[in-house]
Amino acid sequence: MAQQYSNLSSKSTSERSVNTDRRRVITGIGTLAATGWLPFSAMGQNKVSESEILIIGGGMAGAATAFHLAQHGRSVTILERGEIASEASGQNMGGLGGPGWGNMPDLQSYLTMGSLEIFKQLQIDMGYDMEFRQSGSLTGIHTEEQYDFIKNRVLSQKSNGYDVELLNPQEARAIEPEISLGLLGYMHLPGGRGQADPVKSTQAFAHAAQNSGATINTGQNVTAIRVHGNSGYSVRTDKAEFICQTLVLATGAWCGPVGKLLGLNIPIIPIRGQMWATKSLPPRIFQTISSAESSFAWSRDNGADETTPPNLTHKGNRRLVRHLYGRQRKNGEIIFGGDREDVGFSTTPDPMGIEVNRQHASEVVTVVANHPAVRTWAGSMPFSLDGSPIIGKIPDRDNLFIVSGLASSGFGRGPMAGKLAADYIHTGHMPHVLAESDPARCVTEAE
Numbered sequence: 001m002a003q004q005y006s007n008l009s010s011k012s013t014s015e016r017s018v019n020t021d022r023r024r025v026i027t028g029i030g031t032l033a034a035t036g037w038l039p040f041s042a043m044g045q046n047k048v049s050e051s052e053i054l055i056i057g058g059g060m061a062g063a064a065t066a067f068h069l070a071q072h073g074r075s076v077t078i079l080e081r082g083e084i085a086s087e088a089s090g091q092n093m094g095g096l097g098g099p100g101w102g103n104m105p106d107l108q109s110y111l112t113m114g115s116l117e118i119f120k121q122l123q124i125d126m127g128y129d130m131e132f133r134q135s136g137s138l139t140g141i142h143t144e145e146q147y148d149f150i151k152n153r154v155l156s157q158k159s160n161g162y163d164v165e166l167l168n169p170q171e172a173r174a175i176e177p178e179i180s181l182g183l184l185g186y187m188h189l190p191g192g193r194g195q196a197d198p199v200k201s202t203q204a205f206a207h208a209a210q211n212s213g214a215t216i217n218t219g220q221n222v223t224a225i226r227v228h229g230n231s232g233y234s235v236r237t238d239k240a241e242f243i244c245q246t247l248v249l250a251t252g253a254w255c256g257p258v259g260k261l262l263g264l265n266i267p268i269i270p271i272r273g274q275m276w277a278t279k280s281l282p283p284r285i286f287q288t289i290s291s292a293e294s295s296f297a298w299s300r301d302n303g304a305d306e307t308t309p310p311n312l313t314h315k316g317n318r319r320l321v322r323h324l325y326g327r328q329r330k331n332g333e334i335i336f337g338g339d340r341e342d343v344g345f346s347t348t349p350d351p352m353g354i355e356v357n358r359q360h361a362s363e364v365v366t367v368v369a370n371h372p373a374v375r376t377w378a379g380s381m382p383f384s385l386d387g388s389p390i391i392g393k394i395p396d397r398d399n400l401f402i403v404s405g406l407a408s409s410g411f412g413r414g415p416m417a418g419k420l421a422a423d424y425i426h427t428g429h430m431p432h433v434l435a436e437s438d439p440a441r442c443v444t445e446a447e
């Protein structure tokens, strides 16, 4: 049985020593003379840690990439400025999965269903308690227009081999006792959707990476990166210096500013997602719950322009649409969220948005109306401007990779994103499904 990962930065000396054979600590700069360049340490610091591969960012994308690279036997270190799961990967709703692999799996199928398999691997085969359940999901349909839209979507998805069905309210109530009978129907994904605890899951991936030989280095805020031809990278944090041959950016909503350290424009912007929770209640909601309102609206106009990613709930201060997702946690809290707002890196929840979301949730699961929000929180999601993930090698740069742009579903899609990135780095060959997420389409050199 695997141990539950706790605070990696406070691990005992014996636990840390697991990786000493894979990690070289270089004191002084003599070793680096051979590379023909001087590290930052030549300017004052005297300790440089070396890892074959450095990953910046200890969210789901970074932890999953580290886990799979370590499984390939590669020497890998995560640098994280806070703790593992201290940003979006620890703050999300915990929804995962999708409608299935379909007859012709594309990148989305790989990311959603491949990740589901990896969640199962860690929870069931490796024994991590991530509160993972393959719960299924229900999406409420509020209007006739939405009903026609969802009916067509279900028909088309079924004919493409996806596992999805349309239920009337009575059928939905039979499998989800608190669901509203007042809506027109529900889209049901019986098998492909699941849920898990965000913090426990992300920490489990980091712990599994560490158990496979990776080094986790938290409390390391990366402030400068130097490139030297194809010799590798020198990465300076507020505390130390690290050198590597291969660098992986898994910095979520902060890919823009971290890209600037490398002279790159990475078109990922932070989008605030916010959530609220009731007090703990007896088990009442068993699946993940959402509403068709937003997918219907975005199918007509996704709101994207040159500086705005698709599928946001707001433009400026104006609400365009309501969006909803939620579930009941193992601790009994019913949690819901949905807003996606471009407010920079602010993670202060907006109470008005929370109230709109609570009203929306109570239209789908009536019991919610009786229970006020007792806590709220928010996090920054990494939205790419074109709405697609950015996973792969940075063009015209040696040994530089990115795993990001996973937007509002990077918890559920992060495990497979990390595996595909790790396979690419390990083999030197791009997995064919990553053609869709190739950074070459949008990452450019800064002027």
Ligand SMILES: Cc1cc2nc3c(=O)[nH]c(=O)nc-3n(C[C@H](O)[C@H](O)[C@H](O)COP(=O)(O)OP(=O)(O)OC[C@H]3O[C@@H](n4cnc5c(N)ncnc54)[C@H](O)[C@@H]3O)c2cc1C
Pocket (backbone or CB within 6 Å): 056, 057, 058, 059, 060, 061, 062, 079, 080, 081, 082, 083, 085, 086, 087, 088, 089, 090, 091, 092, 093, 094, 095, 096, 220, 221, 222, 223, 250, 251, 252, 253, 254, 258, 272, 273, 274, 275, 325, 337, 377, 378, 379, 380, 381, 382, 403, 404, 405, 406, 407, 408, 409, 410, 411, 412, 413, 414
């Ligand atoms: C409220 C909310 C609800 C959501 N619900 C869901 C959901 O139900 N299902 C789902 O799949 N997804 C959901 N998401 C989206 C999901 O959380 C994100 O897509 C995912 O967590 C992104 O993972 P990441 O590893 O790319 O980024 P993050 O988790 O943000 O990790 C990036 C890490 O990089 C670190 N970092 C940044 N800059 C530096 C630096 N200079 N030096 C060192 N470290 C640095 C940060 O500290 C951070 O820990 C939700 C998000 C929010 C906010």
